Amino acid sequence: MQVLKFGGTSVASAENIQKSLAIVAQAAVEAPVVMVVSALGGTTDALIGAGRAAAAGDASYSETLQLLLARHDEAARKLLANVSEETLASVYESVYDRFEELTELCKGIFALGELSNRTLDRLMSYGELLSSRLVAAAAQAQGMHVVWADARQLIRTNSRFGTAEVDMVTTQQQVASFKEKMPAEIWVVPGFIAADSNGATTTLGRGGSDYTAALLAAALDAEKLEIWTDVSGMMTADPRLVRSARPIARISYQEAMELSHFGAKVLYPPTIQPVMQRGIPLWIKNTFAPDDYGTLVEVAPPRAATVVQGISSIGNLTLLNLEGSGMVGIPGFSKRLFAALARERINVILITQSSSEHSICVGVNAQDTAPAQVAVDEEFATEIAAGRIEPLRPEKDLAIVALVGENMKDHPGISGKLFGALGQNGVNIRAIAQGASEKNISTVIRAQDVRKAINVLHEAFFEATKKQVNLFILGPGNVGSKLIEQLARQQPHLLEKLGLQVRVVAIANSRHCLVDENGLDLTAWPEELAQAPAQTLEEFTQLIIGRNLRNSIFVDVTANPAAAGIYADLLAKSVAIVACNKVAASSDYAHYAKLKSLSKEFNTSYLFETNVGAALPIIGTLNDLTRSGDVVRRMEAVLSGTLNFVFNNYDGSRPFAEVVRQAQAEGYTEPDPRLDLSGSDVARKILILAREAGQVMEMSDIEIETFLPPACLEGDVEAFYTQMAAHESHFKALYDAATAAGKRLKFVARYADGRAAVGLQQVAPGHDLYDLRGKDNVVLFYTDRYVDQPLVVKGAGAGAEVTASGVFADIIRAARL
Ligand SMILES: NC(=O)C1=CN([C@@H]2O[C@H](COP(=O)(O)OP(=O)(O)OC[C@H]3O[C@@H](n4cnc5c(N)ncnc54)[C@H](OP(=O)(O)O)[C@@H]3O)[C@@H](O)[C@H]2O)C=CC1
Numbered sequence: 001m002q003v004l005k006f007g008g009t010s011v012a013s014a015e016n017i018q019k020s021l022a023i024v025a026q027a028a029v030e031a032p033v034v035m036v037v038s039a040l041g042g043t044t045d046a047l048i049g050a051g052r053a054a055a056a057g058d059a060s061y062s063e064t065l066q067l068l069l070a071r072h073d074e075a076a077r078k079l080l081a082n083v084s085e086e087t088l089a090s091v092y093e094s095v096y097d098r099f100e101e102l103t104e105l106c107k108g109i110f111a112l113g114e115l116s117n118r119t120l121d122r123l124m125s126y127g128e129l130l131s132s133r134l135v136a137a138a139a140q141a142q143g144m145h146v147v148w149a150d151a152r153q154l155i156r157t158n159s160r161f162g163t164a165e166v167d168m169v170t171t172q173q174q175v176a177s178f179k180e181k182m183p184a185e186i187w188v189v190p191g192f193i194a195a196d197s198n199g200a201t202t203t204l205g206r207g208g209s210d211y212t213a214a215l216l217a218a219a220l221d222a223e224k225l226e227i228w229t230d231v232s233g234m235m236t237a238d239p240r241l242v243r244s245a246r247p248i249a250r251i252s253y254q255e256a257m258e259l260s261h262f263g264a265k266v267l268y269p270p271t272i273q274p275v276m277q278r279g280i281p282l283w284i285k286n287t288f289a290p291d292d293y294g295t296l297v298e299v300a301p302p303r304a305a306t307v308v309q310g311i312s313s314i315g316n317l318t319l320l321n322l323e324g325s326g327m328v329g330i331p332g333f334s335k336r337l338f339a340a341l342a343r344e345r346i347n348v349i350l351i352t353q354s355s356s357e358h359s360i361c362v363g364v365n366a367q368d369t370a371p372a373q374v375a376v377d378e379e380f381a382t383e384i385a386a387g388r389i390e391p392l393r394p395e396k397d398l399a400i401v402a403l404v405g406e407n408m409k410d411h412p413g414i415s416g417k418l419f420g421a422l423g424q425n426g427v428n429i430r431a432i433a434q435g436a437s438e439k440n441i442s443t444v445i446r447a448q449d450v451r452k453a454i455n456v457l458h459e460a461f462f463e464a465t466k467k468q469v470n471l472f473i474l475g476p477g478n479v480g481s482k483l484i485e486q487l488a489r490q491q492p493h494l495l496e497k498l499g500l501q502v503r504v505v506a507i508a509n510s511r512h513c514l515v516d517e518n519g520l521d522l523t524a525w526p527e528e529l530a531q532a533p534a535q536t537l538e539e540f541t542q543l544i545i546g547r548n549l550r551n552s553i554f555v556d557v558t559a560n561p562a563a564a565g566i567y568a569d570l571l572a573k574s575v576a577i578v579a580c581n582k583v584a585a586s587s588d589y590a591h592y593a594k595l596k597s598l599s600k601e602f603n604t605s606y607l608f609e610t611n612v613g614a615a616l617p618i619i620g621t622l623n624d625l626t627r628s629g630d631v632v633r634r635m636e637a638v639l640s641g642t643l644n645f646v647f648n649n650y651d652g653s654r655p656f657a658e659v660v661r662q663a664q665a666e667g668y669t670e671p672d673p674r675l676d677l678s679g680s681d682v683a684r685k686i687l688i689l690a691r692e693a694g695q696v697m698e699m700s701d702i703e704i705e706t707f708l709p710p711a712c713l714e715g716d717v718e719a720f721y722t723q724m725a726a727h728e729s730h731f732k733a734l735y736d737a738a739t740a741a742g743k744r745l746k747f748v749a750r751y752a753d754g755r756a757a758v759g760l761q762q763v764a765p766g767h768d769l770y771d772l773r774g775k776d777n778v779v780l781f782y783t784d785r786y787v788d789q790p791l792v793v794k795g796a797g798a799g800a801e802v803t804a805s806g807v808f809a810d811i812i813r814a815a816r817l
């Protein structure tokens with residue numbers, strides 16, 4: 001024999017019932033079938049609602065019953081369209097009779113104003129009684145040899161209404177004798193319901209139809225049990241939370257049990273025990289895609305390709321912490337804690353105790369929080385009054401996320417990877433539990449982190465080839481728009497070669513903010529951004545934090561001080577920062593140091609390679625030197641693309657101001673070009689290099705020798721250009737003097753022994769800085785290892801395209817951390 005169970009969606013409508021019957025008909029060709037059915041999807045909830053309404057004196061329960069009747073009536077008409085009048089009348093009678101009973105029952109509840117567990121069990125049983133009658137009639141109408149079997153005559157339980165426990169021995173006997181009396185090709189049996197020794201209706205818990213099927217499979221020693229549902233098997237994670245979740249083909253009973261306990265809703269947890277005891281294979285199949293393989297739960301599945309089989313979660317969790325020095329070394333505290341909870345019938349989901357014995361922590365369903373608190377505080381009233389332990393401390397809004405897999409046993413590094421992946425994404429772990437069997441590692445985290453945590457873990461354990469990265473880009477100007485262009489072009493390459501799915505979730509400037517959590521269209525963004533709503537920087541920060549997406553990176557492509565002010569908040573939430581904005585790294589040393597330490601503390605990136613020399617690997621090289629123990633003694637550099645361009649192109653044949661305008665037009669200058677021309681931009685770059693070399697320095701420690709007449713720095717940018725034009729002779733004189741000496745003008749930054757200065761110099765031929773073309777930058781590092789011959793980094797040091805490519809490279813570094 002074989003047992004096939006069809007869940008609520010599989011029998012939710014006449015069409016679905018037809019699909020289920022087709023599956024049964026095909027199976028019956030091989031061997032007799034026991035078809036266990038749930039109530040039509042949504043019926044049980046409706047019945048409970050009607051019962052509660054009636055008990056509360058709300059007459060609207062009768063409308064609920066009418067709706068249920070109409071729904072069953074409609075299904076019956078469709079399913080039985082071709083049967084004789086006589087058959088139809090008899091089916092209708094049985095359906096209407098049930099509704100009459102149901103109506104009477106609800107009237108009684110209404111009159112008494114009370115809904116006991118016993119009555120509720122009876123009330124709920126009508127869902128399966130009706131559906132199974134309907135399915136049996138439809139099967140008969142199709143010419144199948146069907147017997148309707150009342151589960152209450154098959155499955156015996158005790159009289160604990162609501163949570164009845166099965167009497168296996170009597171159930172086995174009743175099933176055997178029924179089989180003898182009523183042999184048939186197909187039995188149709190209502191799931192979920194049973195009866196106690198007095199014949200009173202009991203139920204097996206929500207989802208209990210799976211259990212009914214497993215009990216019958218065990219009692220009949222069936223060849224197999226099939227659970228037909230609306231998904232193609234047990235999944236590696238909840239597909240509503242993880243898009244890339246996939247079905248698990250083969251899994252052991254123990255693993256399936258762990259996963260079903262931890263919220264894999266396709267299987268009611270107690271289902272596995274009866275079939276596991278007899279080694280009956282259990283299939284989970286999809287009624288709506290019957291050809292899909294599904295999941296086979298069996299004794300010894302082949303070794304899985306992945307160490308972890310699935311990731312599961314339980315929401316609505318409260319942690320109860322019992323703490324106090326009075327517990328240490330005294331036997332019996334845990335026993336009393338668990339006894340107090342058990343007296344209130346509170347189920348303990350998770351237990352942890354530190355070896356200091358100073359605290360015990362248990363996880364319970366959130367709805368049990370208040371009764372648990374009362375029960376435990378009462379139990380320990382004496383100790384609490386004496387100050388030996390604290391009153392029970394509940395922590396709410398938590399969830400469990402668990403890794404499940406038999407291969408985790410004796411496999412080092414699994415917990416390390418788990419903690420690393422969660423830690424990098426700012427998911428704080430409140431408690432941990434791992435049984436000695438090593439089949440399950442459970443972590444308790446904030447409920448609001450569950451989606452992110454499961455996705456991060458799914459990527460870490462199942463998608464070695466893919467990691468999703470979520471970018472929030474502020475400042476799509478000169479550099480920012482080039483960056484977006486490069487990202488759009490390289491997305492396929494990143495996925496294929498680096499396994500990175502880089503999505504731009506938000507783009508904002510000072511006026512608008514465009515957001516799409518599924519990733520923006522990187523071609524249409526300029527028009528869409530212009531139409532998008534306004535958002536303050538504070539709101540943008542909250543957007544990044546609030547979305548709580550895994551592997552989030554804030555990309556600051558502005559020159560704005562306020563934007564630099566949000567890094568600390570983001571790093572503290574494990575959001576990585578990639579900035580070409582130089583404000584933060586050149587701000588007060590204390591702030592710079594705080595950002596560096598937050599990045600360490602929260603194990604996330606703060607990268608700003610483009611702050612010096614655009615995309616040239618200057619900061620990276622310096623970091624490599626110092627990390628390997630070298631000491632930077634001296635640096636000599638040209639760090640302004642703008643100034644190098646200007647002095648390479650100015651010879652007095654056209655006005656100095658015009659050459660500066662050209663540098664601005666070509667995208668080398670800061671948004672405010674006065675920063676370049678005044679030497680301030682170079683000063684902040686040498687400051688950043690000195691700091692990265694290990695010096696504690698402030699901007700005020702940098703000596704800036706400006707070559708601009710003071711009048712050029714008064715007023716706004718237009719006044720700056722006007723004043724430069726007015727002082728043309730000053731610039732010409734600087735040029736002529738250098739040329740007369742056979743030298744070139746270079747704006748040079750120098751650092752030595754903790755002191756730094758920037759200024760214009762005449763550089764002679766043969767000097768390392770003399771032959772520096774166009775907008776190039778160069779840095780000469782003199783260190784303990786590079787004593788006479790410096791380590792030189794040289795190349796294009798400004799421009800939107802190259803700078804964007806440097807930001808891009810930092811994004812990849814942050815993504816691959
Ligand atoms: N050009 C280069 O060679 C290099 C540049 N950099 C750095 O790149 C950064 C950007 O330069 P660049 O692209 O030329 O500058 P742009 O002026 O072209 O772009 C700046 C962008 O920032 C936005 N922005 C400004 N203030 C805010 C704010 N408060 N909130 C949100 N968005 C804001 C602007 O939006 P809006 O249009 O609304 O004002 C604009 O989109 C600068 O920090 C610069 O130092 C670094 C290395 C090299």
Ligand SMILES: N[C@@H](CC=O)C(=O)O
Binds near residue numbers: 613614640681
């Ligand atoms: N304005 C800067 C650009 C990069 O920092 C420069 O000219 O070097």
